[in-house]
Amino acid sequence: MNLFTIAFNHTKPKAIQLAEAIASDINEGKLKKNDRLPSKRALANHLGISLNTIIHAYELLLSEGYIYTIEKKGYFVYDNALRKATNKISFSKATKKPEGFKYSFKTSNIDSNLIPTNALKKIYNEVLKNNNYFYKTDFSGDISLKEAICQYLYEIKGICANSDDVIVSSGIDSLLPQIIKLIDASTIAIENPGYKKIENIINYTNKKIIYQNIDSEGISIPQKRVDLIYTTPYSQFPLGIKMSNRRKNELINYANENKSYIIEDSFDSDFTLKPFITNSLYSMSNNVFYIESFSRSIAPSFRISFMLMPPKLSAKYKLLHKGFSNPVSTIDQLVLAKYINSSFLNHINHLRTSLRKKRELIIKNLDLKLFDILYNESYLAIIVRPKHMIPKIKEMLADNQIDISFIADFKDDHKSDLIMIGYSEISLDKIEDGIALLNKIFRY
Template sequence: MLTYVFENNGVPMYEQLYEYLKDDITKGVLKTDEKLPSKRAFARNNGISTITVQNAYNQLQSEGYIYSLSKKGYYVANLCSIRKLRADTKISLDIKLPPASAECEINLSNNNIKPENFPFSVWSRLSREVMSQKSREVLTPSPTGGIPELRSAIAEHLKAFRGMLIDPNQIIVGAGTEYLYGLLIQLLGSDRNFCIENPGYKKLKSIYSQYGANCVFADIDRKGVTVQELNRVKAQIVHISPNHHFPTGITMPADRRYEILGWANETTDRYIIEDDYDSEFRLSGKIHPTLFSIDGCEKVIYMNTFSKTLTPTIRISYMVLPIELANRFYRELSFYSCTVSNFEQYTLSLFISRGYFEKHINRMRLYYMRRRREVIEQLYKSPLNDSMELIENESGLHFLLKLKTDIDDETIKRNLLVKKIRISPLSDYYMSGTAVSHNFVINYSCLDTKKLGKVFEQINLLLKNQPHNL
């Protein structure tokens, strides 16, 4: 007869009995199909009640450790696939993680936001307000496109700052633009030719391809993508950044914008995805109007994110669909749940509607203007001045640095990394064709300007020495 010692430690006796029996079963002390004592005999032998035994048996049976036969009793189940691991057992997983990036002291390719620039005090105050005054709403499932308060706040912001007159229901909120691209592919159809600017944002190729969409690449000139290129690659959906192209920094002029809109209106199956991701940070002159705001034929899908203006980790982006596509979205894809938590949506809606977002953008625009000026001044004062040319249009958070050298891009990149300096050549962003050499992307949003002098000296030394001497 099984006999166990029960302790007066606050743990119910049936739980102690359950643990004793489970331990003996998993260790093999109690064998498969072995009959367990009857409830009455087991209780009498251990000085406990039959209810205690019954509760323990019920728990073991519900978890599959034992089974019962009518009018015969309880038996140990076959648990050959279950093993009890010892406390010192080490778990080995055969998972291949991507290689970690080499450590570097300064990263000229980093486009993150400095933590100290996030408006923590305002955000935390609004968060507390949401928790105290919106407790019911926070726990109510969000509509598929996002809560009405946030969509209305975004619509008002776009009206005031981008001249866009839209219905809030045209706005779809999602956890990052990558998720929204996936929705667009499902909405427009993966059998279309999705066109990406070349050079351009390479992750787009991975996203579109992962969803089974065919990717084509259109070369750009000094004004951006051309209608001739779109026709050459047989594009149907073109993804462009007319206000500040990444990585070249080109701003598409008005005449080219109307040409692209005309191309989209030639057939019913063509659309333009307008990525306006860092348009808020044009540091001089007036921000150019969006393609969406000058489109009279419902051919432009507008995309933007709060990753540049607030922080990438907030993971809130949105798209504005033409009315016909918005109606199709709600007919065909409204079964999707909104991927942004209600808590963050309500906090962001207050942040925008109460004017904090406008103040934050104005403050950050001044901050980045000073930072850009400081980086460029250091560059002109450095020994590198005679060996470089600056390519910039005072928009966005990066510019191009053209180096006067015959050393290939990969060698420059590799040897600077040895010096713990990371830099990305423009050639890294080409997806086809012949890349433009010796142009490098300088992101300054998160640069430690105190170390720039050393960086420019190292680049200058590299240009003046043969690569094998470094």
Template structure:
């Protein structure tokens, strides 16, 4: 019977591995009964035309994993194993609904607000900085990352200086915590805020943050916007403990919060000791026509602002370096509560980033990209106004890498999105940023990103958009 169960060995595996796999499968299928004796090593080797050593290696592996047991001078026997229920047996292939679906974007044009133009990234300068970092600090690569739970201190010093100059941030390197994304850092912050404290988010706003907070079982309320940004009156009605805002370029509307509203928000936070403001400064490097507006954190004398930033928009999303700046009272809690955490940012990427900033390459790159993106933004807006005329309204154009476009059309949002996909045009609606069902737009409104739209593609992209909306 055994001989019929184990077929000749034809596999790229070592012979003993194939024998081991076949025997294990037969045991799990209960083709071999508990306590049934297996053939001797010599007998099975002769049957399968393999060496005794191959059979012995297979038996030893089965013995180590507990599929069989040995009795001195008697041989090997099948262990008594509970049978898996039929529903628990693994299929040979994964279920179709669990397969990853990857859609080719070859030949597409993109209005994505999440993309940047990676072809303009100065890879040669980055590699030069990486080489210098390796040459000067290669000893850090074999260090346990637990030595730098907040990130390498010299890197945080460089980031603190950069933010002081470019964003008016006031902080010490000790206040900075690096992480491989805003969501990772937000999970750390969640562990610093008392349970059952209510979070308030802008409506419309950042869907990923909203869903993460819900997953963390946080009470979450949404606050409508007015022309100055998040409504202070609505905040007072809801009475949250933490308010999440994007004041320098509200996501997704593009509203820039004026100083009057910023002062109101800071004063609200100062009224109670357990109130905080999370300032997400996600694309603050890009401001057009005027100088960049200093961040909310720099105005905060009450130590109530938790500042989030990222290098995903200014450099590359794939570098996965974000940062959080904590007020001193929360930093003390973090040092006590999360001292065991490992740093999630790659050490080599950290020290390369430091070299990239300190060498002046970062400033040069941002200056160049600001000019390029401003040119694209200006050309795109002009082309859209010519193409759509009075049928379009554009909002939030003075900062960031996207703006909103509202269209006067009889077509529904879904119909436009489907037609855009047929035209190979990547397009996202404002509805993807609606956090709760009470927020609606009267006319189809889209988030128009321009960072990944080269000048030579702008007119074509606008034509495809017109076809999706009207033709």
């Protein structure tokens, strides 16, 4: 186990320079399969840099599939055989970002620096090399992916699911209409404020929408009977509120008494500040559909979602979809199955660490003489109320290259003075300048 020597410069953060140097040694065969890396503390002392810098560098290597870790033993090199024809890897950013706002405080995308590009490339190469992707996948999804999903749900979220009840799909666009048809829903309750895409999909199916306001415990209980309730209980979009246990019980009781169904969208459940220790709605009732997407945790273009069916409806669903093809390619499903079973959890932890740093930096730099922080439970956004709203504020923000969301845009009456400061997309090095500019505008 040799200690690395590197001459740092000022072109990139030291963690990125170190990660690239180690990656280069792996690509060139200087570090071989199962070689042990120096301990974090020993390497920090040797290089004369902070322990946090070493941790960040190792997390980058973990997320990109260069190394793996064994508890209490250290960090080790993955097989680099598939990298021999690969050019030098840059952890900065190889993909050019489309032209747009300089400071994007939106939550619709993720920081391109955090996408596990190399880890996915490695797994794609493995899948293609094995030639096991020529068979036709079952309409409900590849069995290896469905089993990996069940294991992930059990280990991380305590949800017991049967692979027979897992439906792999390309997103809520296809899953929601399927659910509406399956249970013959005519009235659907949705959150207000809420995810506008859900409203658009339901309008497309010509079903009646009932808007349910959000309070401090989550979605309010409908006063009249509805066939279906859509909710995001772990991190309500856009407010980030986590549903209380009391409200969960009220919602389940309502569904049981009215023979209604619930869609539990696990939106951003991997990124809530409060730990995942409460029961999922799916675990509490046989009237719940559970939906989750990987586009947020991996990449926006990675369009793979899944649904857990209420077991009592699985047979009916399969009968309705007999002869259908799965919308997700077999290759993508096999890659995701391998990724979940290998480095997905390390990647999630890396994302959480990065998002936590961004959140802390925003709170540190936000002028609390100008804003009240209202909701702060999500890893992806902070909800604030300006103490003085400025006329034509959207135009002023756009003129200053700031892209930000207003809660009014997610409400049916478009009335709200709240602002959502998201930080999933903006890079860490732009936050201080972006928040300083935001403060300056609201002092106007």
